[in-house]
Every structure is written in structure tokens, then in C-alpha cells.
Amino acid sequence: MKVVILGSGNVATALGRRIVAAGHPVTQVAGRNREAVMRLADEWRAGHATGWETVDPTADLYIAALTDSAIRDLPGKLSLPGRLVLHTAGALSAGTLAAVTDRPGVLYPLQSFRTGIALPTLFPLLIDAVRPEDLPIIREFAETLSPQVVRADDAERLKLHVAAVLVNNFTNHLYTLASDFCTREQVDFNLLFPLIRETAGRVEHYPPQQVQTGPALRGDAVTIRKHEEALAGYKDTGRLYGLFTTLIEAYYRSPEIPPRQTGI
Amino acid sequence: MKVVILGSGNVATALGRRIVAAGHPVTQVAGRNREAVMRLADEWRAGHATGWETVDPTADLYIAALTDSAIRDLPGKLSLPGRLVLHTAGALSAGTLAAVTDRPGVLYPLQSFRTGIALPTLFPLLIDAVRPEDLPIIREFAETLSPQVVRADDAERLKLHVAAVLVNNFTNHLYTLASDFCTREQVDFNLLFPLIRETAGRVEHYPPQQVQTGPALRGDAVTIRKHEEALAGYKDTGRLYGLFTTLIEAYYRSPEIPPRQTGI
Numbered sequence: 250m251k252v253v254i255l256g257s258g259n260v261a262t263a264l265g266r267r268i269v270a271a272g273h274p275v276t277q278v279a280g281r282n283r284e285a286v287m288r289l290a291d292e293w294r295a296g297h298a299t300g301w302e303t304v305d306p307t308a309d310l311y312i313a314a315l316t317d318s319a320i321r322d323l324p325g326k327l328s329l330p331g332r333l334v335l336h337t338a339g340a341l342s343a344g345t346l347a348a349v350t351d352r353p354g355v356l357y358p359l360q361s362f363r364t365g366i367a368l369p370t371l372f373p374l375l376i377d378a379v380r381p382e383d384l385p386i387i388r389e390f391a392e393t394l395s396p397q398v399v400r401a402d403d404a405e406r407l408k409l410h411v412a413a414v415l416v417n418n419f420t421n422h423l424y425t426l427a428s429d430f431c432t433r434e435q436v437d438f439n440l441l442f443p444l445i446r447e448t449a450g451r452v453e454h455y456p457p458q459q460v461q462t463g464p465a466l467r468g469d470a471v472t473i474r475k476h477e478e479a480l481a482g483y484k485d486t487g488r489l490y491g492l493f494t495t496l497i498e499a500y501y502r503s504p505e506i507p508p509r510q511t512g513i
Numbered sequence: 514m515k516v517v518i519l520g521s522g523n524v525a526t527a528l529g530r531r532i533v534a535a536g537h538p539v540t541q542v543a544g545r546n547r548e549a550v551m552r553l554a555d556e557w558r559a560g561h562a563t564g565w566e567t568v569d570p571t572a573d574l575y576i577a578a579l580t581d582s583a584i585r586d587l588p589g590k591l592s593l594p595g596r597l598v599l600h601t602a603g604a605l606s607a608g609t610l611a612a613v614t615d616r617p618g619v620l621y622p623l624q625s626f627r628t629g630i631a632l633p634t635l636f637p638l639l640i641d642a643v644r645p646e647d648l649p650i651i652r653e654f655a656e657t658l659s660p661q662v663v664r665a666d667d668a669e670r671l672k673l674h675v676a677a678v679l680v681n682n683f684t685n686h687l688y689t690l691a692s693d694f695c696t697r698e699q700v701d702f703n704l705l706f707p708l709i710r711e712t713a714g715r716v717e718h719y720p721p722q723q724v725q726t727g728p729a730l731r732g733d734a735v736t737i738r739k740h741e742e743a744l745a746g747y748k749d750t751g752r753l754y755g756l757f758t759t760l761i762e763a764y765y766r767s768p769e770i771p772p773r774q775t776g777i
Contacts, residue, residue: 317736340728340736360708361726366719369711373704399704408698409705411740415691415750416705417712418727419757420684425721425764427679434672440637440663441673441680442717444624447633448681449713453706455630457689462625463682464604472581472604476675485760486679492756493683496749500689 253277253308257285259362261314271393279304301326324348339410342403343377354378361417375401426486465497517541517572521549523626525578535657543568565590588612603674606667607641618642625681639665690750729761
């Protein structure tokens, strides 16, 4: 499979590296960030294009690893009839690039991408295609990149994208607020690493509803008041504290109460 | 060190097991839940007391692994003059048991405790004492239970407790809401495990501010609107989605913006 990578950002870099490592020839990197495009082309000994008009039209597979809005803007700028063109976005439909090619599809890695951080060995790769006959071709290619390839239609990908925002984006913002709080209050944020690790690890072995702990679950009003006082100088964190406390109390007050637990 | 465990819940069980495994003789388990007390006493070949009045007054060390309110209620019910009595609560002062003993202190494990889940090998054990001369005794004992023993005064413990609630209780509730959403929407929550693992693992290697991703960070209003529509039937999750989105947008709009990232 001769592959062209459209894009030079975090997803293009991480996914492109995995594609190269899997032995596929990446023949061209195309994008608008000249410096980043040249760097990746150099790394992969590939050609480069810094405008859509010079994209090589003869490859077998195009990976549009761009922002959602850049993907939505591709039609009209790029025409690749008969070529398999896959975008990497969770929240965009498989047909988004139908005006670019009659063979559009999706290769959506359910991961968070950052420059300089390699993809983990195991990450779910969600695939889809407008033409059913393209699906086995995409699957075969995807399976060279990840052991966990799952077909997911537009609605399913959007739902998983929402859930991913909850467990990744929002969780990471909680880490951020906790880290800022510890820094300003001069206590060691690193002391929380074992707890963070344990919390994330448990979800693979226990339903999270059954391992909830804490003052909101216990209805421990004295501790909640102390925490709110400690957060007096932290308006945003205090707002989240109040909302989570209300929601956790309400959640476990419902008829199907799991057994209450002590602990943090 | 002859040890008496006061309590028979999650913390008493997990910490008691660690104490026994470290080779300390646990000579008595005391608590009000007769069945749980007998079970632990049996497991540890220890004596038992199901009322505070029959607690053995001759031990070297008492661990009050009780709920915060039960710890606050101990004075008046129990008198152990000259004995080292440590409570396990993050949000209670070291002097909480000063009416029980002239040697009160703290042994606070910064972990989340659940019946049936063993303590991880590494967990921070925060210690404190009212009498300075008790501190080295508590430290020596604590170091047989965990390689990470740190002295933390009342204010420091409370702050770490607040931060622990953010990264454990609230994160776990996000997992719960995501899991409920996936179940009702019939997509596979397990597909999020690699992402959850990655998110938690990164915090040990990168400041969380620098690895934030997602539509709120990117100001991707189209995706945010799609997500809000997907959450229309989920009032509580929708409220959290809205608040987090507002807070993340505001946080990264501040003067010290880290470079924006693509990804989930």
C-alpha cells in the first residue's frame, strides 16, 4: 500500500510513524505547515507537498490526519477519484470526504495524541467506509497498525468520542486543577500518582459505580465543608467541587444504591 | 509492636492485612460490626472486642481506622493513657484523639480503599504526631508498611485530601457517567481502557497542563455542539460537559497559553 499522509500535526506524526514502522511505504507528506511537513518527509524519506494541488494522485491510500475543520474544508481543494481516502476524526461522518473521492472512509484512533509521545502498543482503531467493499481493505491495513480494530459507524464513533472526552479531556483537567492547587498550596502533587494509577487501573476490573468512595458518597458534610473552605481561593475548582458533590450524592441516592464504602 | 485495630471496614481490613503481613502481632480487633470484627479477628488469629469498653488497654499501638465521625466520637468512649493511638483520616487533626490518649497521632494512607482490593505495594503513608518524640516511633512502624512515608501536618493532609478527591472521587465519577452512557447507547466502554490508562500514565511524565487535548481546548464549537446533542438525554453528564468546557476554554485563554494540540 503506497500511502500519502495529509497533515503534519500530532495525529499525522504518531499515526504516520506507526504506518512506517509497520512497513508501508509513505511516499508523500502533504500539509500547509511547511516546516513540519519537511521534517516528517525527511524522517520518512518521503516526498512532500505544501499545497493540496501538488498531492500525488497515484497512491493507494490517503490518510487525512487533520483537524475537523481542515477535513471539512478539503472537498473542492483536493480530488482523488478512485482512491481510498480515510480521515481520522471521531466526530465526522464517513462520507465527509465524498466530494474528494468515491471511496471515503475512516481510520479513527481512540487515543489522545501529543507531539513527542509515541502511541501505546494497544489502542483501538475504529474504521468505517462508505463503500462496503472497501471495509476489508481498510481492516487489513488497520490490523497492521493495532491489534484492536473495530468497525464503528458514524453514530457509534460520535458516542465513543463523547465518552473519550469525559474520561480523557475532563479527567486531565481535574489533574491540572489538582496540580495547580498542590503547587500553590505547597504540597507535593507527586504523592497522588499511586492513587491516580490505582483509580485508572480499577476501571478495568470493577464497574466504576462499585468502587466510588469519598465524602460525597458518604454524605460526610463536615469533610465537604472543610474542603470547600480549602478551595475558597480556587473559584473554578470550587465550582467543579460543588457540582460533582451534588451529582455524586444524587447518583447514589437513587434506588439502586451500591453498598457504601469508606476510604478517601 | 503489639497492635490493636479499631474498626473493621475497608481501611481497617486493608491496613490491618498490611500490618500483619509486615510481621506485627495484631492482638485484637475492636469495632461495632460484630460479624466483620469476628471475621478479621479470625483471619489474624487475634482477640476481638465488640464494644469500646473491652478494648485491651495494654497494646503498644492502636490504629483507629474508622469513619471520620466515628473517630470524632471516640473521646469519652475510650481511654488509653500513655498509649500511641493513630487515626487514619486525612481531614482530621492530629489532636482529634487527645482526650483518648496523651500520645495521639496520624497514619493516613493516601489511597482509595475497597473491600476485596489489596493495597498496592507503593502508596504514600502520611504520618503526624502531637508529641514530637512519637514521630520517629510512628515513622519506623510506617516504614514497615510502605516505602513512601511522609510527615504531613494537619493543613498539608487536608490539602492532599482535597486533591485526592479531585483525582480519585471525581475522576471515578466521570468513568461512571461515561460507562453509563456507553451502556445505554450500546457502545463498548471497554474500548476506552487504553485511553484511560494513557491519560493516567502521562501525568507521571508530563505536567497535565501540557497534555490537555480536545474540542474545548481547540475551541471546536462544531464538535462541542454535536457532543451536547449526543448528551441531550443525560442531564447530569450534560451539566458537567458544559462546566468543564467553559472552564477548559477559560483556563487556556489565560496569558500563559501552552501550545494547542490536536487529538481527541
